[in-house]
Amino acid sequence: MADRRPATPRFSYKGDRLKPLRAFCQVVRLGSVSRAAEALYLSQPAVTLQLQALEREFGVRLLDRSGRRLSPTREGEALYALARPLVEGIDGLDAAFRAEVSGLDVGELDIAAGSSTILYLLPRFVDAFRQRQPEVRLKLHNVTGAGGLNLLRSDAVDFAVGSMLDVPPDLDYAPVFEFEPMLIAPVDHPLAGKPELALEDLSPYGLILPPRRLTTYRMVDLVFQRNRVPYTVALEVGGWEVIKQYVAMGLGISIVTAICLTDADRARLAARSLAPWFPSRSYGVVMRKGKLLSPQARAFVELVRKGED
Numbered sequence: 001m002a003d004r005r006p007a008t009p010r011f012s013y014k015g016d017r018l019k020p021l022r023a024f025c026q027v028v029r030l031g032s033v034s035r036a037a038e039a040l041y042l043s044q045p046a047v048t049l050q051l052q053a054l055e056r057e058f059g060v061r062l063l064d065r066s067g068r069r070l071s072p073t074r075e076g077e078a079l080y081a082l083a084r085p086l087v088e089g090i091d092g093l094d095a096a097f098r099a100e101v102s103g104l105d106v107g108e109l110d111i112a113a114g115s116s117t118i119l120y121l122l123p124r125f126v127d128a129f130r131q132r133q134p135e136v137r138l139k140l141h142n143v144t145g146a147g148g149l150n151l152l153r154s155d156a157v158d159f160a161v162g163s164m165l166d167v168p169p170d171l172d173y174a175p176v177f178e179f180e181p182m183l184i185a186p187v188d189h190p191l192a193g194k195p196e197l198a199l200e201d202l203s204p205y206g207l208i209l210p211p212r213r214l215t216t217y218r219m220v221d222l223v224f225q226r227n228r229v230p231y232t233v234a235l236e237v238g239g240w241e242v243i244k245q246y247v248a249m250g251l252g253i254s255i256v257t258a259i260c261l262t263d264a265d266r267a268r269l270a271a272r273s274l275a276p277w278f279p280s281r282s283y284g285v286v287m288r289k290g291k292l293l294s295p296q297a298r299a300f301v302e303l304v305r306k307g308e309d
Contacts, residue, residue, distance in 0.1 A: 018090055020050035021083045024062065027051065028080045031069040054079075085290030092292060108137045109296045112151045112160035112286075114144040116240055120259045121177070121283055122161060125303050136296045144214070152288050158297040160286040161304060165215060174284045176305055179258040181278035184269045186250050192270030199229050199277050206234025208243050208252040220255055223278055244269060257281045 026036035027047065037044045055062050062076035072080055113122060118140055126138065141148075141157055151157045152171065167173045183202070185191050191201060210216045217236070224231045234252040237243060240260035247254050248268045255278065261271055285301050287293070293301065 018087065020054050022087050022091070023047045023050040024054055024076075025080060025084050025087050027063065027070055028072050028076065031071070033070065081290075085292070088290065089292055107294060107296050108139065109294070109300060110139045110141060110151075110157040111300070112141045112143050112148045112157040112162075114148070114162050115142055116257070116260055117162045117283065118142055119241070120262075125300065128303055129300050133296055133299060148286075152286065155288070155291075158293060159291070159301060161283065162286060163215070163281050163283045164286060170289055172287050172289055174305070175282035176284040176307060177259075178280045178282050180280055181274040182256050182258050182261060183253060183272040183274050184244065184247050184256055184261070184265075185253040185272075186248060187268065187270050189250075189253065189270060191253065191272065197272055197274075199224070199227055199274075202253065203230050203232075206232050206252040208235045208237065208246050208254045209233055210243070211236050211238055214238075216255070216257070219278065227277065259283065 023036060023040060023042070026039050027033055030036050030039065033044050033047050033051070037047045040047065051063065058075070058079070060075040061073050062079060063070045064073050064076075065071075111122075122140070126140075129136075129138065141151060143151060144162075148157075148160050148162065149168070149171070152160055164171075164173045183191065183197070185205075189205075191197065191205070194201065207220070209220060212218075220231075235246065237246065240256060243254050243256065244260070244265055246252065255274060258271075259281070261269075265271070285304055
């Protein structure tokens with residue numbers, strides 16, 4: 001008598017796994033079946049059937065409802081991490097292929113960066129890239145914090161260049177450059193010529209700092225608190241150029257990252273390293289995990305990673 005083994009479940013959609021995986025990824029990204037159906041130009045029942053088929057195949061629940069939003073379960077998150085790069089790779093294959101065979105001198109490149117990165121770090125790389133790929137339309141998006149993360153996650157930009165302290169699990173950060181923390185003061189300030197500088201020496205003088213919500217302010221506060229050294233903030237203002245100008249005018253002292261100091265600044269400001277107390281700030285490339293970069297994006301990232309002029 002022939003051996004009878006349990007029949008393996010057969011699902012008709014297995015001949016084309018891309019469709020249900022695409023539907024699943026859209027539901028996770030958008031949080032609802034109806035929005036996913038609109039994005040895919042499908043009916044809601046069609047998307048629901050595809051989700052049910054996936055859950056039957058894997059034998060686990062992939063989505064849970066939290067209020068009005070669908071969220072992935074632990075198993076759903078694992079599948080999403082595996083499926084998203086596959087779906088995006090297939091969906092973007094046509095454009096990527098045409099860009100590849102057309103060469104590096106075509107297409108668009110969108111980069112997110114903060115003001116200091118755009119002003120002090122990127123100019124040499126933008127200049128080098130423009131000389132090599134003059135026909136690529138390059139767009140720099142001036143954003144910070146959550147705004148930059150939203151652009152990355154929505155694929156509105158190819159990648160970001162900047163500094164990160166806490167890296168979310170869905171992003172990759174590759175630091176390339178490090179810059180020292182610096183005290184800046186007017187050239188005739190008592191701290192400018194002091195032979196030995198201690199953190200306590202800054203206490204009598206008002207600090208000019210970026211807004212409280214930004215990383216620099218939080219880092220300054222943390223260092224003074226940990227060392228139990230009192231300090232005062234004379235002024236909060238955005239932008240390193242404004243801060244440097246106000247310091248040069250004698251309105252206070254500041255703690256900045258060396259990335260923003262130019263030769264012209266050193267002629268009008270006294271700059272002292274605060275490396276014994278404050279950590280250096282790294283700057284590098286930030287990408288969404290699983291993101292497939294276009295040829296022009298890879299070319300720019302390579303420039304940054306090599307630190308070329």
